[in-house]
Every structure is written in C-alpha cells, then in structure tokens.
Amino acid sequence: MRFAALIAAERLLPAFVALLAIAGCIGEDRAKAASPAANTEAIPLGTGFDFYVLSLSWSPSWCKAYDPQGKTDQCEAGGRRRGLVVHGLWPQYESGYPENCPSQAPRRVPEALGRQYLDLIPSMGLIGHQWRKHGTCSGLGQADYFAVTRIARERLAIPPDLLSTGQSRDLSVSSIEMAFVEINPGMTPQMIAVTCEGRLLDEIRICFDKELNFRICPQVDSRACRRSAVDLPRAQ
Template sequence: MTGRKRQSARHAAAAGLRALAAGLWLAALAAAPAAAQDAAGDFDFYVLALSWSPSYCAAEGAQANRQQCGARPAHGFVVHGLWPQHARGYPEYCASRAPDRVPEPLVRRYLDLMPSAGLIGHQWRKHGTCTGLSQEAYLATVRQARERVRLPEHLAAADDARLVDPDAVEAAFRDANPGLPAAAIAVTCEGRLLREVRVCLGRDLSFRACPEIDRRACRRDRALMPPRD
C-alpha cells in the first residue's frame, strides 16, 4: 500500500470513529429522560407579594394595565400574587387539569384584591397551577393570605408622594403584624420607586422566615412612594 493510500485509509477510519461517536451520543441523548417539569403541590412555603399600585403605574407608564391604573379611586397596596416557593427557587407553569383561563364570574370575586383580569389570569397560570389547588381554592387562599397581613394605616392611605426609608416601611409592617419576624419580610424597590412588600407564609399561612427572599430586599436609603391620584 502506498503512503498516499495508507493516509487515505487512516482518514477514513478516523471519520468512521467520529461518525460512530456522534451516533452513540445522539442515541444516549434520545434515551435520556426529559427535564422534569415542576410538580404541582411540591413547594415549601408561600410569598405574598403586595404591590404599591402607584409605583407600578408610574413605572409601566403607557404599558400599564388600564383596568388597574385607570381605576378611581386609585388603588394603594394590591396583591401582585401568592407564589409557592422552594427554599431555593420556585416552581412555575405547572401541569394542571384546570383551564388556563379563569372564568369571568370567578375573576370578578377577586378584583378587590388583584385589580385586573389579566393579572389574575397570569398569576393563576404561572403560580397558582403549582399549588396543586383548583382555581377557586387558589384564589380563596390568596384572600386568606391577604387577610393574614395587616397594612400599616399611614402607608395604606398615603395620598401624597413620599420618600420613605424601606427599613422603616418594613418596621411599620412588623409593628402592624405582631409575630412577623424580620427574616420573613422584604421591601423591594426598582430604581427609585418602592415597588413591593413581600411576606413569607407557611403552607398554613403562618409567618415564616425566608432568607432567600429577605436577601433581595431594597438597599436604598430612600425610595419614592408615588401618590394615589
């Protein structure tokens, strides 16, 4: 065999090995189990997110939901969502036998808490499906969670623009809710706006510490609470 033929044979053998390796890799990939979807009902605790509605409306501007931001009288603190959580991370968009769409009669019963049909539907699809509850049971739990947390009166009724210390907002919520530990609440901001107060609740809706949520608290000295107007 000439040198050229030997070199050609080596190249052919190498190509064959590469093809074999690629085939084995594809076969292994096909045999590997798909990534497990988040399982409904598999979570450790809830986060109740209370949004300062004027901050949402100011931040989103023309893109804000008009059902929420066009309301008169204007909303103050509203429920953004009730989110099932793991100690680290959270499940979302879990498989559910319930429909994606929340029926209008059920939506109307909860507009006092979550002031737009779009918000209610989104929260159900992304978070409610992961609770393992029906639509009605999930939204009933949202109401129970909201009733578990008292709003500080001087903040809930704020009709003027205020620069507030996020730590003072947290302290006001803790004063209004005896037994609420510092590690169970986080005040969040976006830019200069105070956006949300997030309270961690056990599956029985008792207050519980949540270090991962607490670490995401606002670090600004001052944040703006736009007025309810």
C-alpha cells in the same frame, strides 16, 4: 318580717342563679365570636412546594412606570386611589420557585371566579397570569388557590403610612419593615422583603407557611431593595 324576707330571698335565689348562668353563657359566646381562633377559616393545603410569598405591589409606582395615561383597569380613574394591591401568591422552594406547572385545571380563569377577586387583584388579565404562572404550581384548584390568596391578604395588617396615597413621600426601607412587624404579631424582619425599581417602592413580599403563618425566608429576604429609602409616589 326578717323571716319572711329570708323566705322570699331563698325563693328568688334559683332564678338569680339561672340568670347568672345565662349571662355567663352569653358572655362566653361573645368571647368566642371575638376570638380570632374561633373565626379561623379552614385553609386548603397546597402541595409540591415549601412556602408562599404574598406579593403586594405599590400601585402608584406601577401606574407611573407602565400606565401613566390610566388605560388599564388598575390605573383608570376609578382605581387611582389604590395603594398596595395583591400582585400574587407565589409558591416557593427554599431555593428558587416553580412556575407554569402542568395542571389538570383550566389555564383560563372564568370571569365569574376572577371577578370575585378584583378587590384584591385589580385586573382580570393579572388574575389569569397569576393563576397560570404561580397558581398551577400550588397543587390547588383555581377556586382554592384564590381563596387562599384572600385569606393570606386578610391575615396581614397594613401600616397606616401605607394606606394613604394622597401625597408622595420617602420612607426608609427599615421603617417600612418595622411598621409591618409592629402590627403583625409573630412577624420578624426576616419574614418580609421590600423591593424597589430605582427609587420607587415596587413590592412588599411577605412569607407564609402553607397554613398561612408568617415564616422566615432567607432567599426572599436577600433579594430586598439595597437602597436605604424608597419613594412612594402618590396616586395620580
């Protein structure tokens, strides 16, 4: 009986080994799918500048100051729950920045292209303005410039305190910076600047290199808000 059992086990062993190999391959494939490196998109590389600033605007501050009646696309009733929205992706020099550069690309952004990015930049007018002022200085065509803008935004995690727009609150500038640093590996306080208009939170500016890795930007950081705390108005 023992001999028969051993023979049966030997016959089953190759099948068992094959099953282990298949399971290992499946596990490896799943690990690759979950790995950020495996899902990294090819990033069109810009030219003619040193680095990018991704500028995120606190939408309730802008609407409170410039459109309290909710007449614009950004502030109308359907968009009032917006918090941080993309203001733009700005090519920068180590000192200063280019703007309104000559470009062979059209000045106008076609609606078919712009509407793909309304979830990030909530108005066609702002999309067109950002292309003309900043995108033309990126060395990229329109489609690539806005594709890089999306990739930059998707690489940035937003702290939970800045996802809620239901109530007004005060936050210290240092706590906002540290909240970003804590949930974005590789970021340091020298790579982020919080700006304000009076007491209101205006923008959060994040510095990226051309391959969209976080990088230091002393001049951008030096222009940060000098207040110790800022007010985040609620969405109206």
